[in-house]
Amino acid sequence: MNPLLQEFDTAPFSEIKNTDYKEAFKKAIEIAKNEISQIISNDETPSFENTTVALDFTGEKLSRVSSIFFNLNSAETNDEIQQIAKEVSPWLSEFKNDMILNKVLFTRVKAVYDQKESLSLTPEQETLLEKQYKGFSRNGANLNKSSQQKLRELDAELSKLSLQFGENVLAETNAYELVITNKSQLSGLPESAKEAAKMLAQEKGVTGWVFTLDYPSYIPFMTYADDRELRKELSIAFGKKAFQQNKNNNEDVVLKIVNLRHQRANLLGYPTHAHFVLEDRMAETPKKVLDFSNDLLLKAKPAAEREFKNLENYAKKLDGIDQLQKWDGAYYSEKLKKELFNLDQELLKPYFKLENVINGVFSVTTKLYGLHFKQIYTIDKYHEDVKTYEVSDGNSNFISYLYADFHPRAGKRNGAWMTxxxxQQIKNDINDRPHISIVCNFTKPTETKPSLLTFNEVTTLFHEFGHALHGMLANTTYNSLSGTSVSWDFVELPSQVLENWCYEKEALELFAKHYETNEVIPMEYVTKIKESASFHEGMQTLRQLSFGLLDMAWHGQDPSNIENVKTFEADAFSETQLYPDVKENCMSTSFSHIFQGGYSAGYYSYKWAEVLDADAFEYFKEQGIFNSEIAAKFKEHVLSKGGTEKPMVLYKRFRGQEPTVDALLKRAGLLTD
Known part of the structure; x- marks a missing residue:
């Protein structure tokens, strides 16, 4: 009996075998098709209830099977799962296209849409209808038959290429390791990094120490290793992922993806892929994104150039280095930061034991939103590392389940995400509560130490938890508008705003306690964390803008004449480049955010959301960071509302005004008089 085809509330991970997936997908697609047939064959006049609402509730089984399968393909994959993903992805594209291009179904949706003025709908119902109609029209429902067929072919091909892109990056990441047998080459590395590398070597049956391209291994090495040649080797290995002459090369994949996306946009009547994507975002047009990015670039570039010059002079003074290279940046930045602020990341780590930080983010959330978290052992999980929690409100009402998966392993992609x-949805008068997951890649505990986080990892945990709150506190009627189902340049607001609490004394006192002595983090450290928060902010801003501008370069024009990925990328980076180019390296071939992760023509949204988050946190600070009234407004107008209304409407309801860029520039130390 296939567990995925039974009725279940929490995912039955331990019962699922890889062989169950394909059958489950086939059956779930069949069920969804039958649900659509019932809507089409309804003899009654199309109405909001029998068409719009009915359609929103179709495909629930398919949605559950998909979420389990594709989440595991990111967090706990293997060759077999990757192979299944290749097979089922075209099925899903085909099903989606069958639905979107179903003329009878679209006729019903359009009939409801055309009479929307006379229907007395709530704002949420209006949004659902608008989103549903656009979902059809933006995906080819108004096209003729041959154009619709062309669209199907493009979508199936894009779906395959995106998977291939991700697999190539993962294969390249896994294929590289730096093995060190000479202890002197570990000079400068903190004990925790050496211990983790030793453990990894033992796991792999290798003598010495092993470093990989996974972030918890890569970042400490680039930040602390004194051996410049080894930093160079590791940096170049990291930068040439999927840019080598082997079967994992992504250059052709990138060119195919951008050209197919462009063709798709043209087919639908849009000048470029960016025009297509941005119509549905807060930013609305490529021009607005470029104006926004270039305005910030103008303000950040002078600061970035000053910081870079300063760093170059420092490296020259310290080690006689004439030309600062990419593999020197993190190393000398960390040294200079330590000198300026007397703040060593390694000094901070003992105060950020993973379990304490988890309890910290829970405590902050309890104080702000009245949520309570209880670790439970009664629901199934997909790996023994995963922790599971039951989330309730102050009246003991069930709010959500939370899965948390914190450590790297083979078969888990790099980075951190929420899913x-x-x-959540309200159906038959029952508020069906969500099951949310956060996935990170933090250093594992060693034989002598628990998992101790860098401050950067602390902010990462708070960031993903902000997304999780957006999912957990969802309180909308329709699941397609629930939780993080908002425009992509709004989705980062809840996550980025929560990071601000990591810098505040009142919040840090709740959880930043030494793992051995339980001593609260000294206030001088807190002051230094705050002072150093804007350290090299000009360079950081330039780096973020460079990624966003590269994304817009790929997607904001006709790419059909681009022949060389590296040359094109170098040109896109020209305005933001500080370090000399490394000929062996190319970012685009491993830029998973835009070629695999859904951020195409949307990478700018990180900076866009920073403007929102700085402005929102300024409001909290004016009233007190744990002010219950402001928190209640944020919960009511942002966290619980999902995508039920336009983001700026929700934001203004919370804030009372549109955001300004000033709070961000002030926080970043980039505000000039």
Whole structure:
């Protein structure tokens, strides 16, 4: 009996075998098709209830199977799962296209849409209808038959290429390791990094120490290793992922993806892929994104150039280095930061034991939103590392389940993300609560030490938890508008705003306690964390803008004449480049955010959301960072509302005004008089 085809509330991970997936997908697609047939064959006049609402509730089984499978393909994959993903992805594209291009179904949706003025709908119902109609029109429902067929072919091909891109990057990441047998080459590295590398070597049956391209291994090495040649080797290995002459090369994949996306946009009547994507975002047009990015670039570039010059002079004074290279940046930045602020990341780590930081983010959330978290052992999980929690409110009402998966392993992609195994909705008067998951890659505990986080990892945990709150506190009627189902340049607001609490004394006192002595983090450290928060902010801003501008370069023009990925990328980076180019390296071939992760023509949204988050946190600070009234407004107008209304409407309802860029520039130390 296939567990995925039974009725279940929480995902039955331990019962699922890889062989269950394909059958489950086939059956779930069949069920969804039958649900659509019932809507089409309804003899009654199309109405909001029998068409719009009915359609929103179709495909629940398919949605559950998909969320389980694709979440595991990111967090706990293997060759077999990757192979299944290749097979089922075209099925899903085809099903989606069958639905979107179903003329009878679209006729019903359009009939409701055309009479929307006379229907007395709530704002949420209006948004659902608008989103549903656009979902059809933006995906080819108004096209003729041959154009629709062309669209199907493009979508199937894009779906395959995106998977291939991700697999190539993962294969390249896993294929590289730096093995060190000479202890002197570990000079400068903190004990925790050496211990983790030793453990990894033992796991791999290798003598010495092993470093990989996974962030918890890569970042400490680039930040602390004194051996410049080894930093160079590791940096070049990291930068040439999927840019080598082997079967994992992504250059052709990138060119195919951008050209197919462009063709798709043209087919639908849009000048470029960016025009297509941005129509549905807060930013609305490529021009607005470029104006926004270039305005910030103008303000950040002079600061970035000053910081870079300063760093170059420092490296020259310290080690006689004439030309600062990419593999020197983190190393000398960390040294200079330590000198300026007397703040060593390694000094901070003992105060950020993973379990304490988890309790910290829970405590902050309890104080702000009245949520309570209880670790439970009664629901199934997909790996023994995963922790599971039951989340309730102050009246003991069930709010959500939370899965948390914190450590790297083979079969888990790099980075950190939030996702859901079940989204919230209200159906048959029952508020069906969500099941949310956060996935990170933090250093594992060693034989002598627990998992101690860098401050950067602390902010990462708070960031992903902000996304999780957006999912957990969802309180909308329709699942397609629930939780993080908002425009992509708004989705980062809840995550980025929560990071601000990591810098505040009142919040840090709740959880930043030494793992051995339980002593609260000294206030001088807190002051230094705050002072150093804007250290090299000009360079950081330039780096973020460079990624966003590269994304817009790929997607904001006709790419058909681009022949060389590296040359094109170098040109896109020309305005933001500080370090000399490394000929062996190319970012685009491993830029998973835009070629695999859904951020195409949307990478700018990180900076866009920073403007929102700085402005929102300024409001909290004016009233007190744990002010219950402001928190209640943020919960009511942002966290619980999902995508039920336009983001700026929700934001203004919370804030009372549109955001300004000033709070961000002030926080970043980039505000000039």
């Amino acid at each position: 859901s195994f079940k989204s």
